[in-house]
Amino acid sequence: MSEAVVEDVLTGDHDDHAGHGEGHHDMTPVRKAAMWVFLGSECMFFGALISTFLLYRNATADGPGPAEVFDIPFTSASSFILLMSSLTMVLAHHANHNRDMRQARVWLLATAGLGATFLAGQIFEFTEFVQNGLSLSTSPFGSSFFLLTGFHGMHVAIGVLMLLAMYVMSLNGRLNDEEGMNVELVGLYWHFVDIVWIVIFTVVYLLQV
Amino acid sequence: MAVATTEVQLTSTGPSGLWSWLTTVDHKRIGLLYGISALVFFIVGGLEAFFVRLQLSGANGTVLSADAYNQLFTMHGLTMVFLVVMPLGAAFTNYLLPIMIGARDVAFPRLNAFSYWVFFFGGVLLYTSFVVGGGPDGGWFGYAPLSIEITEVVRMDYWALGLQFLGVGSIAASANFIATILTMRAPGMTLMRMPVFIWMALVTAFLLIFSLPIIGVGLFQVFFDRNFGTLFYVSYAQGDPLLWQHLFWLFGHPEVYILILPAMGIVSEVLPTFSRKPLFGYSFVVFAGIAIGFQGFGVWSHHMFTSGMGPIAEAGFATSTMLIAVPTGIKIFNWIGTTWDGVLRFKTPMLFSLGFIAMFVIGGLSGVTHAIVPADTQQHDSYYVVAHFHYVLFGGALFGFVAGVYYWFPKFTGRMMSETLGKWHFWLMLAGFNLTFAPMHILGLNGMPRRTYRYPEGLGWEFWNGIATLGSAVIAISGLVFIWNLIKSRKHGEIAGPDPWDGRTLEWTISSPPPVHNFDEVPIVQHRDDFWHQKYTEDDDGYLVELEPVSGGTAVLTGPEDHGDERKEIHMPSPSYYPILSALGLAISSIGLIYQPVGFIITAVGMMVALWGLFGWAIEPSQREPYYV
Ligand SMILES: [Cu+2]
Numbered sequence: 001m002s003e004a005v006v007e008d009v010l011t012g013d014h015d016d017h018a019g020h021g022e023g024h025h026d027m028t029p030v031r032k033a034a035m036w037v038f039l040g041s042e043c044m045f046f047g048a049l050i051s052t053f054l055l056y057r058n059a060t061a062d063g064p065g066p067a068e069v070f071d072i073p074f075t076s077a078s079s080f081i082l083l084m085s086s087l088t089m090v091l092a093h094h095a096n097h098n099r100d101m102r103q104a105r106v107w108l109l110a111t112a113g114l115g116a117t118f119l120a121g122q123i124f125e126f127t128e129f130v131q132n133g134l135s136l137s138t139s140p141f142g143s144s145f146f147l148l149t150g151f152h153g154m155h156v157a158i159g160v161l162m163l164l165a166m167y168v169m170s171l172n173g174r175l176n177d178e179e180g181m182n183v184e185l186v187g188l189y190w191h192f193v194d195i196v197w198i199v200i201f202t203v204v205y206l207l208q209v
Numbered sequence: 210m211a212v213a214t215t216e217v218q219l220t221s222t223g224p225s226g227l228w229s230w231l232t233t234v235d236h237k238r239i240g241l242l243y244g245i246s247a248l249v250f251f252i253v254g255g256l257e258a259f260f261v262r263l264q265l266s267g268a269n270g271t272v273l274s275a276d277a278y279n280q281l282f283t284m285h286g287l288t289m290v291f292l293v294v295m296p297l298g299a300a301f302t303n304y305l306l307p308i309m310i311g312a313r314d315v316a317f318p319r320l321n322a323f324s325y326w327v328f329f330f331g332g333v334l335l336y337t338s339f340v341v342g343g344g345p346d347g348g349w350f351g352y353a354p355l356s357i358e359i360t361e362v363v364r365m366d367y368w369a370l371g372l373q374f375l376g377v378g379s380i381a382a383s384a385n386f387i388a389t390i391l392t393m394r395a396p397g398m399t400l401m402r403m404p405v406f407i408w409m410a411l412v413t414a415f416l417l418i419f420s421l422p423i424i425g426v427g428l429f430q431v432f433f434d435r436n437f438g439t440l441f442y443v444s445y446a447q448g449d450p451l452l453w454q455h456l457f458w459l460f461g462h463p464e465v466y467i468l469i470l471p472a473m474g475i476v477s478e479v480l481p482t483f484s485r486k487p488l489f490g491y492s493f494v495v496f497a498g499i500a501i502g503f504q505g506f507g508v509w510s511h512h513m514f515t516s517g518m519g520p521i522a523e524a525g526f527a528t529s530t531m532l533i534a535v536p537t538g539i540k541i542f543n544w545i546g547t548t549w550d551g552v553l554r555f556k557t558p559m560l561f562s563l564g565f566i567a568m569f570v571i572g573g574l575s576g577v578t579h580a581i582v583p584a585d586t587q588q589h590d591s592y593y594v595v596a597h598f599h600y601v602l603f604g605g606a607l608f609g610f611v612a613g614v615y616y617w618f619p620k621f622t623g624r625m626m627s628e629t630l631g632k633w634h635f636w637l638m639l640a641g642f643n644l645t646f647a648p649m650h651i652l653g654l655n656g657m658p659r660r661t662y663r664y665p666e667g668l669g670w671e672f673w674n675g676i677a678t679l680g681s682a683v684i685a686i687s688g689l690v691f692i693w694n695l696i697k698s699r700k701h702g703e704i705a706g707p708d709p710w711d712g713r714t715l716e717w718t719i720s721s722p723p724p725v726h727n728f729d730e731v732p733i734v735q736h737r738d739d740f741w742h743q744k745y746t747e748d749d750d751g752y753l754v755e756l757e758p759v760s761g762g763t764a765v766l767t768g769p770e771d772h773g774d775e776r777k778e779i780h781m782p783s784p785s786y787y788p789i790l791s792a793l794g795l796a797i798s799s800i801g802l803i804y805q806p807v808g809f810i811i812t813a814v815g816m817m818v819a820l821w822g823l824f825g826w827a828i829e830p831s832q833r834e835p836y837y838v
Binding site: 137 | 389391392425430440448
């Protein structure tokens with residue numbers, strides 16, 4: 001949480017915020033508070049999925065186990081791509097902060113592109129696994145692997161959609177108006193999704209072999 | 210529009226008509242929607258329980274078949290937990306939170322409407338199941354593998370989706386409440402000046418935020434097992450049904466505090482008002498609430514003492530369960546301390562609050578006996594457990610919420626509820642409640658199992674079961690008195706005025722019902738119980754001295770001020786049909802998931818509706834034209 005928000009929260013001694021009817025006001029701290037809370041909720045969501053995976057990592061039934069299906073170099077590469085997208089997200093935020101909208105647009109698109117590349121890699125990986133005999137219904141290992149990584153992929157996809165939406169909004173000059181989406185918030189979300197992937201990559205892929 | 214006007218405007222809550230309710234984003238109306246929904250579901254859930262009691266009133270009951278019995282006890286539990294007590298918490302929080310902290314609305318009014326409609330469709334989904342092949346019948350807890358076994362019958366699919374919906378609605382509402390409490394308090398309203406009800410709402414919101422995603426994952430797993438061939442809970446394929454119990458109770462135990470904390474908050478507002486004393490040990494009550502929030506995540510396995518976890522885990526969870534009784538006990542002593550030496554007025558809200566304390570103590574004590582593993586092993590799955598959780602959730606939470614209804618009904622409607630009917634309601638409910646549930650302690654200790662649709666003669670269970678059924682009839686009568694009181698008072702109750710109880714908190718400074726924008730001027734808060742300090746001070750001996758109403762100082766008391774030309778510009782959110790549209794789209798699309806493969810067409814249509822709703826939501830302006838007071 002940003003310092004300003006924390007200070008507001010602790011002292012209660014702050015200017016009027018939204019809803020107090022004092023004309024225009026900065027909704028950013030309010031939205032950021034809500035986003036942090038939402039991400040807290042997401043932590044528990046992925047925590048439960050990861051716990052399930054850890055319980056079932058060896059429950060391979062008659063199907064293949066991690067060592068037989070995982071392609072570590074490939075997934076390392078796609079993980080690196082997703083990590084880089086956090087960097088471009090920071091650059092997009094920075095450019096937007098300086099109101100350099102051309103730059104901001106470039107970095108927004110780059111972030112979305114890197115996210116989409118990661119997703120393409122995931123789709124490729126999933127098809128490979130299915131061909132090698134690991135599907136949702138092969139074993140509890142398969143079920144929990146696909147549920148965990150699938151839900152993460154869904155989060156990346158939603159992030160890509162939001163990035164594209166912000167790109168379109170910036171073309172209409174609506175990116176920084178009070179009501180619209182906000183680069184900072186989407187940035188928070190995006191970094192969170194990246195961090196979750198780092199955990200997944202470590203726990204699911206690296207610790208197996 | 211002024212606070213101190215004697216004339217009461219009962220229509221000051223904005224436009225009327227069905228459409229205005231479907232599209233409302235006003236936190237007060239959304240609160241009323243939650244409350245009315247809860248009342249309707251309370252009647253339905255109560256009828257379900259009544260049939261269960263009829264079936265059990267004697268040996269070899271013939272009122273219900275085993276199948277119907279399973280559906281009714283499952284839906285009774287689901288209804289009372291998710292569609293009555295939880296929405297009651299949301300109702301009071303929605304209505305009161307912004308007013309009590311001096312704000313005009315919650316942080317995200319349209320998200321708030323969306324939360325309500327997602328809740329609404331969650332309830333609809335659960336009850337749709339009855340229409341398409343019977344209600345959910347695997348218990349509200351839906352233990353795997355039973356809940357994944359019979360996939361030809363879609364009952365437990367509706368259960369999984371309905372609960373998922375209710376969870377999503379609650380997470381959205383909680384994020385909204387937390388952001389509102391943390392960032393939108395009136396100037397001077399520091400955290401430690403907030404009403405205890407708001408503190409409890411804050412803790413509850415955090416509990417929801419952190420516990421619901423856990424059961425959300427479990428519900429996805431069950432739904433995938435049922436529909437997409439995953440093997441999470443299929444034991445012959447190395448799936449582990451105990452995982453469900455852990456995920457469910459990691460949510461399920463915090464859930465009991467989600468149900469009780471808002472009621473504790475209400476009681477903490479009612480007792481000081483009717484004792485004419487501040488809450489005894491405010492900070493202890495607050496920190497005890499926070500402690501309950503943290504500890505609530507560390508006790509879940511006390512629901513699983515018979516599952517063979519081993520002595521170390523059992524000892525650990527037994528200890529943590531005993532420890533969580535400490536903050537709860539602190540609160541009870543603080544409430545008693547509040548009434549101690551007070552000038553007590555036994556109005557209906559006060560009676561229900563005192564009833565809450567007494568019943569909750571009984572339920573709490575029987576709860577501590579569950580912490581003792583050998584005793585719990587005997588009590589497990591017996592009627593003793595049924596007695597325990599009804600004492601905390603009915604005798605506790607529901608008594609607290611009913612106290613809240615009597616206390617704030619004048620604020621909601623501008624009219625008082627009948628005290629005579631209120632007292633009838635209280636004594637009938639108290640008597641009926643104890644007649645119904647006290648005998649269940651004995652039945653449980655005599656070995657009567659839960660969730661069993663009939664029992665043979667000669668086990669000595671007939672007498673107490675007969676008493677319990679009689680008691681449930683008394684509860685039903687008390688419910689009728691309550692509903693009659695609500696309907697009658699809504700139309701013909703005495704005019705309340707802004708401050709009928711001589712209240713202490715900000716909601717009593719504005720008209721009843723409040724204007725759409727709550728406050729003409731944002732109040733400036735100088736004390737805990739600020740309104741009380743505007744009305745009273747203490748002399749040297751500690752006796753109350755009434756203050757002359759002064760103008761100036763805190764804006765809220767001053768009534769119609771001459772603003773001259775400087776009239777206040779009020780920005781309020783505009784009504785929107787996109788929240789209900791988005792929620793409807795999500796509901797349609799999830800129904801499609803049950804009926805795959807053809808159902809995917811329904812899912813696609815639903816997704817389109819949802820996207821339409823979300824897209825429209827994103828691009829429409831959120832505020833209407835400003836107006837002036
Ligand atoms: Cu528990």
